[in-house]
Amino acid sequence: MKYILLIFLLAIAILSCRKENFSDDTADGLVFSTDTLTFDTVFTTIGTATRSFKVYNREGKDLKIKRIYLAGNSGFRLNINGQAANTLSDVILAKDDSMFIFVEVKVNPLNNNNPLVILDSVIFEMVTNTHKVYLMAIGQDVHLINSEIFSGNTYWAADKPYLIYNSMLVDTGGTLTVAAGARLHFHHQSRLYVAGTLVCNGTREEPVTMQGDRLESWYADIPGQWDGIYFLPGSISNQLTHTIVKNAIIGIQSDTTGNSFSPTVSLMNVKILNMNAVGIYGRGTSVHAVNTIVANCGQFAVLVVFGGSYEFYHCTIYNDWSYGNRTTPSVVLNNYYQDVNGIYQVRPLEKATFGNCIIHGSKETELLIDAYPGSPVFEYKFDHCIIKAGADLNTSDASRFIEIFKNLSPKLKAPSAGNFEPDTLSNVINKGFFQYGNMFSTDFNGNSRISDGQPDLGAYERVDQQ
Numbered sequence: 001m002k003y004i005l006l007i008f009l010l011a012i013a014i015l016s017c018r019k020e021n022f023s024d025d026t027a028d029g030l031v032f033s034t035d036t037l038t039f040d041t042v043f044t045t046i047g048t049a050t051r052s053f054k055v056y057n058r059e060g061k062d063l064k065i066k067r068i069y070l071a072g073n074s075g076f077r078l079n080i081n082g083q084a085a086n087t088l089s090d091v092i093l094a095k096d097d098s099m100f101i102f103v104e105v106k107v108n109p110l111n112n113n114n115p116l117v118i119l120d121s122v123i124f125e126m127v128t129n130t131h132k133v134y135l136m137a138i139g140q141d142v143h144l145i146n147s148e149i150f151s152g153n154t155y156w157a158a159d160k161p162y163l164i165y166n167s168m169l170v171d172t173g174g175t176l177t178v179a180a181g182a183r184l185h186f187h188h189q190s191r192l193y194v195a196g197t198l199v200c201n202g203t204r205e206e207p208v209t210m211q212g213d214r215l216e217s218w219y220a221d222i223p224g225q226w227d228g229i230y231f232l233p234g235s236i237s238n239q240l241t242h243t244i245v246k247n248a249i250i251g252i253q254s255d256t257t258g259n260s261f262s263p264t265v266s267l268m269n270v271k272i273l274n275m276n277a278v279g280i281y282g283r284g285t286s287v288h289a290v291n292t293i294v295a296n297c298g299q300f301a302v303l304v305v306f307g308g309s310y311e312f313y314h315c316t317i318y319n320d321w322s323y324g325n326r327t328t329p330s331v332v333l334n335n336y337y338q339d340v341n342g343i344y345q346v347r348p349l350e351k352a353t354f355g356n357c358i359i360h361g362s363k364e365t366e367l368l369i370d371a372y373p374g375s376p377v378f379e380y381k382f383d384h385c386i387i388k389a390g391a392d393l394n395t396s397d398a399s400r401f402i403e404i405f406k407n408l409s410p411k412l413k414a415p416s417a418g419n420f421e422p423d424t425l426s427n428v429i430n431k432g433f434f435q436y437g438n439m440f441s442t443d444f445n446g447n448s449r450i451s452d453g454q455p456d457l458g459a460y461e462r463v464d465q466q
Contacts, residue, residue, distance in 0.1 A: 029059030030093075030124060030131050039105055039137035040215045041115060043163055043185070045144060047106040049216050050079075053133060054100055055124070057093040065091040067125040068101075074120040076105045076135050107139035113160045115140045142185070150174050158182040158206070163213055167227070169193040172234060180242070181206035185213040186226035195232045202242030204269070204446055209244045221418075223298060223323065224249050224276035231265055231285070234258055238265045246273040251294075253278070254285035257308060263288040269444050269459075271295075273418070279317075284308045284347055289315055291444045291459045293420050296321055301330040301361070306337055307347035307377075312354045313436050314443070316420045316458040318412065319361035329368045330361045333380055336372040348377035356432040357385045358410050358458040365390040384433040386410050386457055405431060410458065421445075422462040429462050430454035 033054040042048050057063050068080050069087035079102035080088045093099060101122060110116050118139045124131040142163040143156075151171045156162060158181035165187045170176045174196035178184070180203045186192070192210070202208035212225025219225065228248035231238055236258035245251045251272040258264045267289040272279045279294035280287065284306035293316045294301040301319045304310055319330040335349040349371070359366050359382075366388040371378040383402040387395070395401040411426040413419040422428050430452075437455025442448060447463050449455040456462050 029057060029063050030065075030126075031056040031058050032131070032133055034133065036134040036136060037103055039135075040217060041138045041140050042105055042107045042118070042215075043140055043142045043161065043213060044107045044109045045142070046163070046187075046213065047104050048137070049214065049218075050102050050104045052100050052102045054098050055093065056098045057095055059095060061095050063093045063095075065093060065124055066127060067091075067123070069123050069125070070120060071123050071132075072120045074105075074118050074135075075107050075139075076103055076118075076120045076137075078103055078122065101133070103135060105135070105137045107137065110139055110141045112141060150176055153177070155179070156182055161185055163187070164190050164192065167191045167193060170196045170198055172196055175199060177201065178208050180208065182208050184208070184210045185215075186210070186248075187213050188225065189227055191227035192229045193232060194229065194235045194238060197236060198229070198231075198238045198240070200240045200243040202240075202244075202269075204242055207242040207244050208240075209246075210248075211244070211246050212248075219247070221247065221274050221296075223247055223274045223296070228253060228275070231255065231258075235264060237262050240265070240267050240270050242269045243267075244271045244273070246271070248274075249276045250278045250281050251275045251297075253281040253283070254287060255283045257284060257286050263309075263311075267292045278303050281305075282308055282310060286310070289313070290440050291315070293318070293444070293459050295319060295415065295418075295420065297330070298323065298326060299328045300332055303332050303334075304349070304352060305332075305334040306345075307335040307349040309349075309351045310353070311351065312357055314356045314432075314440055314449075314455075314457075314459055315354070316358045316410075316412075316460070317360070317366075318358060318410070318415050318420060319363075319366065320415055321362065322416070326361075326363065329363060330366040331359055332368045332370060334370040335375055335378055344372065346372045346375055349375075349379060350377060352380035353383070354381070354385055355383045355436040356455060356457050357382075358428060360386060360388045360410050363388070365393050367393055369393070384431060384436070384457065386428060386431075403431075403433070405457075412458075420458070421460040422456055422458070424462075424464075426456075426462060428457035431457050 081099040118137040120135040122133045145164045147166040149169045151174045158179045161183040172195040178200045200208040225247045228250040231254040233256040263286040270292045272294045275297040279297045279301045286309045336346045386405045408427040432455035437449040443461040444459040
């Protein structure tokens, strides 16, 4: 027994005297997954999603890094191999091993309307040499709107983006006018409530844009990043011109017709893209849409319930939802609901006109007519339209379905990439009703619809390259 104890003590002594087999000086041992970590535009006061790079040990033995640290004080923050710290000393990286360096950035106000480049670097200090990985972000000041209520007349210029936290409200009697080129960014679960009036004066060259506040490229087309625009009961005379609304849950919701002779919501040259639920949601309201594209919605592109009055001319409704199995049609017309007592409440659908439109998508039937049995007022008309429809949709009523091109593929250029223009062999070419084309004689891109006397269906006129 005493011999076993002696051998054990001797082994401990040998191990305690043995020199560690690592190198603390190498020119080529550290290898990096990138030499520059680049961030997309970062709004001041909020941080970015975390990005990372890897550090590899290719030396063939353990490496001792004397110090890893952030060179400057620019708003970048580090997590070094699981430790939240901007500096860490005596880091051992085993041979043939690697570690992650996670980086995020928060930019302080810049007092400048123009974007500015934010630079820094992560230093890896050995005994006789150092390595650097450069960090670069674009900082952008914003107008921060946090749970604010706007009364009276308010004008938003396009000098720098607007960041909306915790929603906002345009109050009754107030008008918010948004200038061409303005960018509105909404934080998660934020919404634009309108009890008064919203006017977006975008142009073809400088549209008004409403989207989420994550600007990393991965978020470019991700639905559900914010809640959307909600026109409350009583809201009147809202006008959106050359406006892009994207990546929300419900793009535009309008609830009950306002007290106005004009439509509650007028849309001209508008794109509504990538909604988790609904593109345009009308609840007993009035919507007038021209040259409007509604695409990529998880449930409905256009949902009309509880009656109302609706007009869609030269609109492209193209719902090829790619984030899951969509079970609902793109367009639904309805005039009733069941109240809390289980009683059906029926309201008149005074008008639902679709002229020179495209209604297409990935389902067999993309249109549902849901009228309460015996409804006295349920007026709708599809006039010169492409409609994707199965046997469950009866289009034989010539007073309601006029020149319908049933189940023809519109053959657009690249809908999955956001290009809804007609391709060379498109089935929308020259199939429009001239009266509608003459009423709205220029398409989304400003091209003439009537120069050849035969307007195309949808928001875009096919123009051959000269």
